[in-house]
Structures are given as C-alpha cells and as structure tokens.
Amino acid sequence: MVGGAEPQFAGYNRAMQARRSIGSLAKPATYLTALSQPNQYRLNTWIADAPISIRLSNGQTWSPQNDDRRYSDSGKVMLVDALTRSMNVPTVNLGMALGLPAVVDTWTKLGAPKNQLNAVPSMLLGALNLTPIEVAQAFQTIASGGNRAPLSALRSVIAEDGTVLYQSYPQAERAVPAQAAYMTLWTMQQVVQRGTGRQLGAKYPGLHLAGKTGTTNNNVDTWFAGIDGGQVTITWVGRDNNQPTKLYGASGAMSIYQRYLANLTPTPLVLTPPEDVVDMGVDGSGNFVCSGGMRSLPVWTTTPDALCRQGEQIQQQQLQQQQANNPFNQSGQQPQQQQNQQQQPPKQEKSDGVAGWIKDMFGSN
Template identity: 35%
Template sequence: MTLAIIAGLGFATYSYFSLEKEMTQKLESKRFIVPTEYYAGPRVFSARNSGSPDGIESLFTKQNFRRRDYDQRLLQGDYFIADREQCSARLQLPLDENQIGCFAWVNKDISTAKVDSSMQILVFQNDSTISKIYIGAPFQEVASVFGEAPLLAQYIGNEPLMQKTVTLGEVPPTCSNAIMAIEDAQFLEHGGISFKGILRALVRNITTGRKEGGSTITQQLVKNYFLTSERTLKRKYQEFIMSILLESRFNKDEILETYLNVIYMGQNGSFQVRGYGSAARYYFNKEVSDLDLSECSLLAAIVNSPGLYNPFKKPANAERRRHLVLDKMKGLNFISDSQMTEADNKPLPRAPVTLATETAPYYLDAVRKQMEALKVPVEGLRIYTALDLESQQAAQESLSNHLNNLEKTNKHIKGLKEKGNNLEGIVLVGDNRTGLVTVVVGGRNYRMTQFNRAIDGHRQVGSTMKPFVYLTALMNETSEGKPYTPMTLLNDEKQSIKFEGQNWAPENYGKKYYGMVPMFYALKNSMNAATANLGMNVGIGNIVDVAHKFGVESELKPFPSLTLGAFEMYPREVLQSYMTIANLGLRKDISFVRKALNAEGAEVFTFNPNDRQVEDPAIVASLISMMKQVIISGSARAIPLNGFTNPAAGKTGTTNDNKDAWFSGFTPYLTTIVWVGYDNNLQHKLTGSSGGVPVWTDFMKRIGSRFPADDFTLPEDAVKVVLDEETLKALNALQAPFDPTSVELVFKKGTEP
C-alpha cells in the first residue's frame, strides 16, 4: 500500500510539473492559436472603370470603415462622400459639369504618420465611371489605387478557421457578464473547479433526466485549448489538474481573455469561427467593442452549442437561449428589468451575405501549393493573395447555376445525375496586366470534394490547342514560300494522314466539310480537317515549341492528333498560355500570391511576374484578330448574343469523345478559363459552346463589364484590314447565315492584301 501511495504521489507530481510546463509555455506566449493568415486581394480602382459612390460605399461599410464629413480629417479606416462642390473645395481642384462627386478613404493598415499623404480619392462621372483618381495630400493624379486587403481566413495546418484575437479591454463588460452568468456564475470565486456547480449538475441530471455539465470557464478553456473533447477518465483527470494549475499561475482576467479568444463559436462554410472577435464579425458584422446587451447575450447563448443555437438556422432555439442568458443576468443583478425587456425584444441578426465560402478554399489550396513549390513554409505567415472575392463569388455562382440547370434540363446529364454522378467544372481568371490569378473555382463545393480540378486536374484540351497551330503557321511560310496570313486558304476536306506507318483521318464536328477556306474562317468554326492539315504542313515539333514558349509545361508528344488537342494539360497551363496570347506574346509568370510576411513583418516572398517577350507582337495580334471572330460569328457567337459585347477573343474546346468541354477567352484586361466534365470521365455530350461558353458569358457580364470596352492594342508593325463582302465571297467565307459581310483582321506589315 505504501508503495502504491508513493507511486501515486510520484505520478501526480510528474503530471503536475509536466502539465504545468506545457500550459505555461503556451499561455505566456500569448499566441493562443498561431494561424497562417490569408488576405484577399484589395479591390483595385482604375480610371475609366465603372463605379458609383453608393456602390463603392457598400464595399467599405462591409469592412467596417467609418463615414466622416467631407471637411473632416480622415484617419485610418475612415471615408467620406462629397458632391461636386464639396469635392472641389476639398481637393482645391475645379471639377467639370460631367463630374458629379468623389469618394475618399484611408486604408486601415496605414501608419499614423502617413495618414494625410495616403488618402485616396475617386472622382466620378455622370455615366457611372471613375474619371480621375488622386492620392495625397498634396494631391497627385494616379492611374489606380487600392482598397483594404480583407482578412479572408486563417489556417492551422490544413484546418480553416476565422479568428480575430482581442484583448479583454476590447470586450464590453456586458459580454463578460453574459458569459459568466450562463456558463460559470462563480467564475470570480472558485479556484478552477466549482464543486457547487458539479453537485448542482449532478442533482439536476438525476432529478430531470437531462444532461447538464458542471464545467467552469477554466475547465472549458483547458478542454478547448489543451485537450480534446473525448470522454475518458484520463482526459477528465488532466482537465481537473490543469484547471487548478491554470488558476494558480494566471489571474482571472488572463484566463477569461484567453477563453474568449479560443472558444468555438460556429461554422462559416468550411471555416471554424473561433473566439468573440471573429464571432462579432460573423454574426453582426461589428467589432466586438461595439456589441450591445442583446448581441452579447446571444453570443453567450451560442457558446453552449453553436449548431443548436445558430441564429441563422435555428432562430427559435437562439431566441429561447438568449432569453435564458438575460434571465440569468437579471437574477445576478447584472441588468435591470427594463434592460432585459429591451434586449429580449430585439430581432436576431440576419445571415450575412458571405462571399465565395463554398469555393474560396480552392483558391487557398492553390496558394499553399505555390508556397510549397517555392519552398516557403506558410506556418505563422501573413499571406496577401490576389483573390478577388466578388469575382470568385460571381464565378462560383455562374458555374453552379449552369451545372444545376444542365442537371435539370439536359436529358442525358439528368439521367447521369439520377445515377449519382455529379457534373463538375472549374473557372480560372487571371489579370493580364499583372499576371496575378484572381479567381480559382476548383469545383462546385469544397466541402463536398477537396480535389482542386483547377490546379490538379489533368484533362484533354481538345480545340483549346488550335490557336497554337495557327500561331505557328503565322510565324512561318507556305510551301510556295509565301507567309501565312489570316487569308491563307486551307483545305478542309476529309483525308487520311499517314504518320509512322499509321493512318489518321480527323473528322469535323457533324462530319461536314467546307472545302478551301481562309485560315480565320477555319479557326472561328473549329474545323478539324483544315487544322490537322495545317499542323502537318507547319510541323508538329514547331507547334510543340510554340506551346511551351507560351506557357504549356505538360509533355507534348509530337503526334498529328496534338493539333486537335488529344492530350492532357492542367487548366493553369491553359490560363498561362492564353494570358501570353492576350498580352501580345508578353509572357508573365502567373501567381496566386502578391506577397508574404513573417511574424516580424519582413517580406519572405514578393511576386515578380518576370516579363519576357516570347513572340513578335504583330504576329500575335494577327492571331487575336482571328480569335475575335470565334466570338463575333464563330463557335462562341452566343457570347455577344447573350449580352457581353466588350471586345474579346477566345476558343471553344471540345474533346473528340465529348468528355471535356472548354471555353478559354480573354479581353485586354482579363483571361478566363472554363472547363466542364465528370471526374470519372463519363461522356456528357456537351461541346465547348454548350458547356463552357454559358459560364464564361455570365461571369464576364458581371465582372468583365467593370473594365472599359477597349480593343486590343495594335502593335507598330501591324495593320488592320477590313475584308468586304466581295472579298469574303471569293474566299468562300460566307457559307452560313450568321457569317458577317465584313470582317476586320490584323496583318503583320508587309503581308497584308
């Protein structure tokens, strides 16, 4: 017995000191949970972009900016809206009659010393566009400015969460009283364990038959921060010892502050909501310091069971639990009868309009993979991404709506859905000017499947490859020694191509052939026979070289079928190579990350797009003019018919077996890639026109219309030529009712007709 007692005391002593060491190190560091912080890209405001004061104000109020009068000094997180006269007075600049007013702000991450010189001002035209942009004072005109980069998410490893650490001084006493009233009324009196609470819970469990816990706030903190929720004697023993230790080493304020920062407060999509700071933002779109009695009592109600008392999903439960919290507070004389009645009668908050919660984790997955490739550990970093939340949301909705519609109205796809097959898709968007990727939708819903098709999907690209065949031709000469141009005639007749002892006979879609047609006509109508013949003439190896030069990294085997895209690529390679086309042969390496800072604020990564001109701009401009015809009157002509009329170019992509449907298109500002298909390679029988084009069109109508309707730049060594009806007839380029009677094309100088 003596030995048993000695052994028990020895074990208890060892447990005490080992647990004390672990707990002290964790708490004294004041780093309750050490997440990697991810920031979305700031909203970019450029001259001539669409915008209005009211619309932009809504963006800033969502980020808790404070409105001030136009003649007041702006501090961090302040903004004002002014009419023409007020704006002119503030800027000391005359505004013309078409300029209706201005919007000014100072971002929150500006140092106090730079507040005045960092004010940013947008001046608006009466046509709802931004006419001038200034930064100062003294005010200087600039081409673009940036909004605040919003905190998007925090991760512990691969576990997504939302957490904003707050001090106890920021938490209203009403919130502290509310949580103590409902969870631990003797918090300020006990030493970590409340024997009264345990006894009371035991009695109620016996008399009512309902389970009631007797854990103190200190015990809940230990369980949430140090231990797990498993119900074992060992865990309960550790909780008991560590709660006493916690109270002996730290004061009540430190314990309560830690508790309010780590307690689980619910789920926002894939993200855990941790602590009162993030809960205040999620449930009320407020800072915790601005919460009133009704809101504090609701948070205290949620703590017990965030799923059961979620005000958005189970309002009756939430109201009943909030009433109980208020009643407990009144019973402890924390509030009066009138305060309770007023708080009890306040409506519950409405569910927030959250952006891209279903798909934003795909973007963050792409970020982590980029940092891993760079060999930069992400733990504890602040990573500033290029994610445009509004664009991500629009892409998510455009894709989801189209796929849902196909599963309801397309007989074949509906049948596959009924057998448990879910149609999937991706959207990737890049900013041509910066090389930054602003949207990554890797599937319909990250919680359903974490496979990131936009980054890791390796699919056949079909006719997406054809522009590189035509670009290679434009860089070379025909067998007669003449340069290829958009007007060069190609033979679109079915024929057998011999290669390494085998015959290959590519067929056109619908098995219709058009005879001798000009290059631009063959490309816009995605003619397989003409393209394959052209590819054999210019050399498969040359096509491979051009594709690699523009950004394709996957292995391309020099087979004739490569001309029609009978090989796999990653969507990000399609994005990279098409952005190089959009930039007239200027290749910019793409990136999901703008910069990353360590805990000391030092930059550990800064994106440098590494610009290099990989092809003659005049030749690429000629290709773009041909790809514009795809949208004007070719396989993607539904785009302008459905409302997106800004100058754009692109190419549909349909694999021979109808398992992959693509549309890859670009304006001078954005390149957007869409893919639709099944993960298990089922045949969906869609084309690029029916699978990809509707998603691209809907997205670009919502986001692409932000930008001016500018045409692509014409290089110095290029010339525009308009082909009239007579010329088009002679070229056999008026074979369909929708073929236009005049076509504008670009030629390298010296090759024009």
C-alpha cells in the same frame, strides 16, 4: 481559383492538378505558329478543307473529320474562317504543313510542360493533357501580346507586424511575336462575334470578348477560354471518372463563363495593333484590294501598298481567266448567229418560165 464543385474542399484542386485533354483549345497554337511566318501565312491564306488520311507511325490511318461531317464546296477555306469556325480538317492540314515540331515549339513558348507534348498529328486537335492553370498560362501569353508572365497564386507573404517576407514579381518575357499574338487574339474575337462562341457575343456585344470553345471526344471534357480587357478566364466541365457530360464547350464551359461575367463589371477588350500590323481589305477570293473589299483583316506587313497592288493584279488575272473559260464570251455571238441562220427558211431559187413566175409571186404551195 475554383478547384471543383465544392470550393471549400481542401483536397483535390482540379484547377492545379487535373490533367485533361484540351480539345479544340489546342487550335489557336497551330494558327499562332502559322501567323508567326508572315511571308507564308496570313489570315487570308487558303487552307485545304477536304477529306484527309494520315498514315501513323504504328501503321494505322487517322482520318479526322469536321464536326458537322461536311466540307467547303470549294475544298478550301481561309485561315481566319477555319479558326473562327473551329474546323478540324483545315487545322490538321495547316499543322502538318507547318510541321509538328514547329507546333510543339510554339506550345513550349506558351508555357506548356515539355513532358506533355508529343509530336503526333492528333495533338493538333487537342490530344495533349494540360491542367486548367497551364491552359491559362498559354492564353495569358497570347492575350498579353506574346509576353509570357509566369502565373502565381501567391502574391506576397506578410508578417503580423506588416513586414513583407515575400513578394511575387513575375517578369514577363517575349515568347512569340507580338504581331502573330495580335492576329490570333483578333481571330478569337471573331470566334465570339460570329463563330462557335457567338451566343456569348450576342449577350455581351459591347465587350468585344475573345474566346475559344473546346470539346473532347464523346463530350468527356468541355472547355472555354474567355478574354476581356483585364482577365483571362479558363473554365472546364467534366467528370473525374471520364464519363461523358452530354455538353459541348459552348453549352457547358462557356455557359459557366457567361454566369461568371454576370457577377463582374468586365472591361471591354480593345485591341491596339502592334508595329507593322495594318488593316487591309480583301475580296471574296481572298485577294487584297487597295480600297473597299468584302471585309477587312489585320495583316503583318511593311509593304501594304505593294500587297494590295499585287492582290488587284491577281484579281484581274482571275477575271481574265474566267472570261477566257466562258464559251459565250469572245465567240459568244457566233453560236447565236449560226442559230439564227439555221432558223431562217431556205431561200428559194427563182423558177424559169411563166409557171415559175406565177409560183414566185404566189408561192409554191
């Protein structure tokens, strides 16, 4: 545990005492809440990604935006991609659909203090103040398959004669479904592989690290949660006077985590799916397919065969709908035939008499 730039200083321990806005580190809790409802939300569920305005209790309007001020061309994005890319608007849409009390309940299960949890829309994007050790507790629960074990800096107290005066035996308890925790952690691996933490993934491709970046407004705080096969590590970079750092989660806190790994021998993060979680293929529209697919996603289900058959039926219906909406499909040859007929020269009527016969033979011109 390092509490500041001067670790030998015995005063203010930021790791234990500094409450800071956590920014996008708040997002996994919202997706964990959704994935805990497998009949309603899966990693291939589509979420709205379009401009949104929310009327607050004080009468003001809150209009969150994605960091790049852009939206998906289709106006929607798959749940897995929204978290991988740390998108703001889909996260808010998802959280509001779930209900803020449900997200607050998840945070409570992850170990966050109740007095820091206010059910307001902005909490979905990190408007809650936690200490680094409290953030570590939340991500420890996710990394441990949904089992929360109270964190403690004190393992034992031993007397001079070797007598053990105190021994810490943290008892883990089930906090959230193992299946939902697994899929959340799997998606955090995608963050490092191809999302906002891909720079880290490129440096350590064989570790299969999971992670999440976090940056607050005006770059006041930058965070990173890094998970390998044996440790959960939280790094925070900021100023005590709340002035901007001119850094982002990926360039500030994540770079410190990267240097931290360079001095260790990290354990690869190898995930073992819990009961009732299977890998299933999906097509470009997010439909489950029984074989192949554009990519594979973990799914919490006891009926994978039924799901893939249903997905292929939807796929076929979508194809038929596209064909029905295509004006050149069923009657597509008719306009071409009409065009060809219009391009043919008009047939001349046969003239009467010798003069007409000569015209018919040599033309009228």
